[in-house]
Amino acid sequence: MKEASEARSRSDPDVFPLDPYRFSVQELREAIFGDTRRIPNVLALALLRVKDYPEREKIADFQRVLQDEHLSPRVRHTAAVELGRLASAEAAAALRASFPTKDRFVQRGVAGALARLEAEIGASRAQVTGPADEWFRTLSSYNRAIPPAIPFPHPGAFLSPHAPREISFEKADLAEAMRASREASMPALPLRLAPGSAVALQCGARSFLFIPTEEIGARAALQQLLRGRAVAGLLAVRETLETDAWSAHHYALTQPADRPDEVQILLVTPQGRVDFAGTARSQGERAQFVLRTVAHPGAVAAEISGTYQDGEVHFERIRSDLRRTGQLAPRPGRGP
Secondary structure, eight states, X not given: OHHHHHHHHHHSXXXXXXXXGGSOHHHHHHHHTTSOOSSOHHHXXXXXXXXXXXXXXXXXXXXXXXXOTTSOHHHHHHHHHHHHTTOSHHHHXXXXXXXXXXXXXXXXXXXXXXXXXXXXXXXXXXXXXXXHHHHHHHHHTGGGTOSOOOOOOOGGGEEOOSSOEEOEEEEOOHHHHHHHHHHHOBTTBOOOBOGGGOEEEEETTEEEEEEEBGGGOSTTHXXXXXXXXXXXXXXXXXXXXXXXXXXXXXXXXXXXOSSTTEEEEEXXXXXXXXXXXXEEEEEXXXXXXXXXXXXXXXXXXXXXXXXXXXXXXXXXXXXXXXXXXOOOSOOTXXXX
């Protein structure tokens, strides 16, 4: 196994400014975690991949870096990329186990590494079972009504703004929307996005783009939404910490409500948490919708209202509190 791993690593088109074999595995580990400054930690990660030691230990090293939230997003992103280059089902399992990370830049590294692995070793070998994997399957097959519907939040779960500010929005720049569509999309989760219909939102210092899918762009799409599920769009956020790139912040999902003239709308994070929800009530070929924040740790109470007609989403008003709510996570030692 060592020989195969070494041969595969040596065959990669890498050019290193330092000879990997000048350093021991322990020296590279110390460089990654900042115990020595002999080598930059990102370079140490790349050198570690080509070292000849058991792959199980190598995967554990990269996974430890990937899951260490005290390390910078750049270092953790690099760990995801290098883990993907190991090209094994075990590496895929480690990546999927690390997918619930909160950092968007790290998420993009994990998603890209998984896509590379699926292309190299086959999707069936890269698949594993776990919470992140279950959610990924739910999202990828959502519009085919294969998984059960996502539970709609109960009435007491919603937050209403108390001292809201207005959130500005406007038609998005087409070039920027096209860039966001490329960067925020996951190869393992292809969506047919419509950047020409994107809307730009500015929330304080953070820039967002809502990019609808082509699926809801048809003039008669409302009747389809009343009857079946759909991935209606992607809310992308522009990341400016250590990078300048767009990443997925929420997915807009719709599903029929109990009332025949209503559609449930859910804004769900890439990890599967419902952060916003509401309904759209149809009147002929036009629907009016209102979304509100669903209580979750660190939530910001907000309200989004608008209309949907002739395949177009029109925001009318977006209001949000300035402060986050208190922590809502269960106390230690207590159940959910």
